[in-house]
Amino acid sequence: MRLPGEPSGHVTGEREFDAFYGASVGRLVGQLYAMTGDLAESQDVVQEAFARAWEHRAELDLHGAPEAWVRTVAWRLAVSRWRRVRTALTLARRQGPPPVVPPPEPHHVVLVEALRQLPEAQRRAVVLHHLCDLPVDRVAAETGSPVGTVKVHLSRGRATLARLLAHTELDPGADRLPEGRHG
Amino acid sequence: MADGTELGELLGELAESGRGRVVPMAAHQVRARGERRRRRARTVRASVVAVFACALLGGGIALAGTARVPEPGAATPSPPPSRFVPPAPAPGEEYAGELGYVHDAVAQGDRVRITVRQLRAVAGGTPVPTGVVHTLTLPRTTPVETFRLSGGRPADRELGGLVGRLAGGPRWTFEIDYDDEGRVASLREAG
Numbered sequence: 001m002r003l004p005g006e007p008s009g010h011v012t013g014e015r016e017f018d019a020f021y022g023a024s025v026g027r028l029v030g031q032l033y034a035m036t037g038d039l040a041e042s043q044d045v046v047q048e049a050f051a052r053a054w055e056h057r058a059e060l061d062l063h064g065a066p067e068a069w070v071r072t073v074a075w076r077l078a079v080s081r082w083r084r085v086r087t088a089l090t091l092a093r094r095q096g097p098p099p100v101v102p103p104p105e106p107h108h109v110v111l112v113e114a115l116r117q118l119p120e121a122q123r124r125a126v127v128l129h130h131l132c133d134l135p136v137d138r139v140a141a142e143t144g145s146p147v148g149t150v151k152v153h154l155s156r157g158r159a160t161l162a163r164l165l166a167h168t169e170l171d172p173g174a175d176r177l178p179e180g181r182h183g
Numbered sequence: 184m185a186d187g188t189e190l191g192e193l194l195g196e197l198a199e200s201g202r203g204r205v206v207p208m209a210a211h212q213v214r215a216r217g218e219r220r221r222r223r224a225r226t227v228r229a230s231v232v233a234v235f236a237c238a239l240l241g242g243g244i245a246l247a248g249t250a251r252v253p254e255p256g257a258a259t260p261s262p263p264p265s266r267f268v269p270p271a272p273a274p275g276e277e278y279a280g281e282l283g284y285v286h287d288a289v290a291q292g293d294r295v296r297i298t299v300r301q302l303r304a305v306a307g308g309t310p311v312p313t314g315v316v317h318t319l320t321l322p323r324t325t326p327v328e329t330f331r332l333s334g335g336r337p338a339d340r341e342l343g344g345l346v347g348r349l350a351g352g353p354r355w356t357f358e359i360d361y362d363d364e365g366r367v368a369s370l371r372e373a374g
């Protein structure tokens with residue numbers, strides 16, 4: 001992958017890609033986790049999306065927003081719900097020893113369950129806007145939706161989350177988060 | 184969580200918790216996976232050109248020799264028995280792949296019948312037709328991974344939504360994934 005200012009060359013491309021991967025894979029897995037509520041699935045689709053990014057790196061040069069490209073591809077893979085267990089990445093992950101990781105915090109489980117009850121479009125808009133800090137117009141561009149539609153998704157998504165979390169220890173304070181705060 | 188906690192902070196904590204609970208693969212492994220996909224696509228693209236050229240050449244020869252070729256018999260020739268045997272996954276693999284053109288798709292209720300014109304990959308060369316042609320009747324919901332069919336962007340579709348695009352002659356090349364019982368799990372556009 002070649003970004004502005006980067007010298008050309010195969011080895012440099014690998015280094016650039018590795019740096020891009022290392023800097024963004026964790027962040028993207030976290031974002032996809034919030035979008036999907038499934039951590040293992042998020043890791044699978046993000047890594048598969050990075051494999052496709054390497055495959056199509058020439059197109060990424062033209063696109064100019066590689067992280068958004070990877071996130072979009074990962075999201076499409078995730079929402080397909082086809083569980084691409086056949087991919088080599090998935091096989092490799094499942095054949096390896098299970099990583100020793102702490103269990104999720106109880107309030108994270110509550111939040112994930114609430115997020116899962118949002119329609120996919122609302123969940124994606126909420127995460128892109130409130131977690132990825134994208135302004136509404138960029139959420140619209142990334143999702144291919146009109147700005148007005150994104151605002152509706154955000155409004156309804158926050159309202160639903162507020163209702164779902166009202167009787168828990170979590171309260172996102174939906175009414176205090178207008179779109180304008182993020183642009 | 185306190186009343187003042189905002190949604191963005193909640194989501195940020197959630198994302199960070201997920202981030203801390205995964206161990207991403209090494210970058211070179213991800214690149215290797217991308218390279219395999221790229222090589223496969225490049226190989227099949229080359230095969231498409233070669234087969235198209237052969238088809239043109241064959242058509243030209245057929246036209247030139249029209250006067251010398253006798254009329255075909257009245258009886259409709261029956262297709263030769265298919266030599267197709269569903270491939271079996273290699274040890275340790277979840278799926279086995281078949282490379283081929285997918286064409287002549289026909290919707291049949293909740294299923295789709297497709298014709299597969301099998302290709303054989305040649306190391307360092309252009310895949311060649313094997314001569315094996317067979318049909319598959321698959322659920323409309325069979326997952327299909329597309330790229331050129333979806334305008335040059337990776338996309339996940341269902342076979343039922345692609346019947347119109349795959350209804351014509353051999354044009355689109357796919358890897359077909361078979362499980363260990365010979366069932367098709369999915370199709371992936373290869374060219």
